[in-house]
Amino acid sequence: YNTREMVSGEPPLTCDLDFTFEDLFLGWALTIGVFISFLPQIITLIVRKVVDGLSLFSCLLNYWGNAFTFVNVGLLQWSLFVCCNGISTTKCANNLLPILQLIPPWICCGIILVLYTKYAPKSVGESYSLLSHSKSEENKPSKFSMASLLSETASHSLHWLIVSFVITAVAMGIAIALSFGFGYWTKPVTIYAYVIGIFSAIFQIVLYIPQIYVTYKAREAGSLSVVTLIIQVPGSLLIVYYQGIVAHGSWSTWLPYLCSATQQLILIIQCAYYAFVKWKLRRYNQVGSPLLNSSSNSVNPS
Numbered sequence: 001y002n003t004r005e006m007v008s009g010e011p012p013l014t015c016d017l018d019f020t021f022e023d024l025f026l027g028w029a030l031t032i033g034v035f036i037s038f039l040p041q042i043i044t045l046i047v048r049k050v051v052d053g054l055s056l057f058s059c060l061l062n063y064w065g066n067a068f069t070f071v072n073v074g075l076l077q078w079s080l081f082v083c084c085n086g087i088s089t090t091k092c093a094n095n096l097l098p099i100l101q102l103i104p105p106w107i108c109c110g111i112i113l114v115l116y117t118k119y120a121p122k123s124v125g126e127s128y129s130l131l132s133h134s135k136s137e138e139n140k141p142s143k144f145s146m147a148s149l150l151s152e153t154a155s156h157s158l159h160w161l162i163v164s165f166v167i168t169a170v171a172m173g174i175a176i177a178l179s180f181g182f183g184y185w186t187k188p189v190t191i192y193a194y195v196i197g198i199f200s201a202i203f204q205i206v207l208y209i210p211q212i213y214v215t216y217k218a219r220e221a222g223s224l225s226v227v228t229l230i231i232q233v234p235g236s237l238l239i240v241y242y243q244g245i246v247a248h249g250s251w252s253t254w255l256p257y258l259c260s261a262t263q264q265l266i267l268i269i270q271c272a273y274y275a276f277v278k279w280k281l282r283r284y285n286q287v288g289s290p291l292l293n294s295s296s297n298s299v300n301p302s
Contacts, residue, residue, distance in 0.1 A: 027246070041224075045223055051222075053218045057210040058208055062203075063109040067168045068171060068200035070103065070106050075175055098243060101239070174192065208260065224267070226272075229264045229267055
């Protein structure tokens with residue numbers, strides 16, 4: 001550890017410049033792994049070109065939660081940027097890991113929100129058109145999940161996208177204004193950081209509730225990527241460990257990830273159950289029909 005005296009009478013700053021291999025490996029693995037975990041969901045939307053089974057409100061909450069978490073951590077751990085003065089680029093990057101780790105999910109959630117807006121039907125008529133003209137059964141959305149769940153929200157998805165970007169810009173603008181106006185370690189900045197953190201925690205605590213409901217009503221995963229969920233559950237738990245234990249982050253930083261992991265596990269169980277039921281019905285249709293035909297032939301011999 002290296003303690004440096006701040007300028008302008010600010011409190012002493014403790015900079016951690018010596019990192020263990022284990023902490024560095026875990027930190028960078030999580031940063032890269034979080035980005036990779038979102039790729040299946042992004043690819044699923046691009047390939048299927050429909051958003052059936054995917055909750056717009058969960059996409060919005062996910063984006064808002066990650067954006068607010070980034071602002072929260074950036075304000076509370078601004079000292080990490082100050083510690084970069086006079087050290088190598090590599091040590092600076094390692095030092096900034098708790099903040100860098102939060103950029104990939106924020107960007108990926110923004111991409112998913114943009115894709116949702118691009119592929120969502122804009123009216124009930126377009127919903128039924130997609131139902132009727134989908135090229136394959138695999139990509140064809142279910143009647144309930146597309147027409148019933150998306151017709152009310154999809155027409156406003158572009159508005160929600162714009163509102164989301166505006167909210168993010170305003171939140172960051174206020175953070176910058178307070179930081180330069182009062183100083184990074186002053187009470188107004190700390191209070192604002194915790195308020196933003198509380199909003200982030202609320203968003204991510206209820207993040208998957210709309211998605212759980214949509215999946216329950218649709219009785220299928222649809223365009224929701226189960227692979228992304230499977231990757232993110234252990235990833236979220238590791239982030240809880242890294243942010244809470246290794247980086248000594250605030251509870252407002254790691255608690256949302258714990259709540260997300262719990263709800264993602266519920267979604268995985270839901271999707272697995274509905275997939276099993278669908279497989280069982282398909283197996284019955286394939287195996288049961290010949291048995292019925294055989295029985296019919298034995299009763300009515302030619």
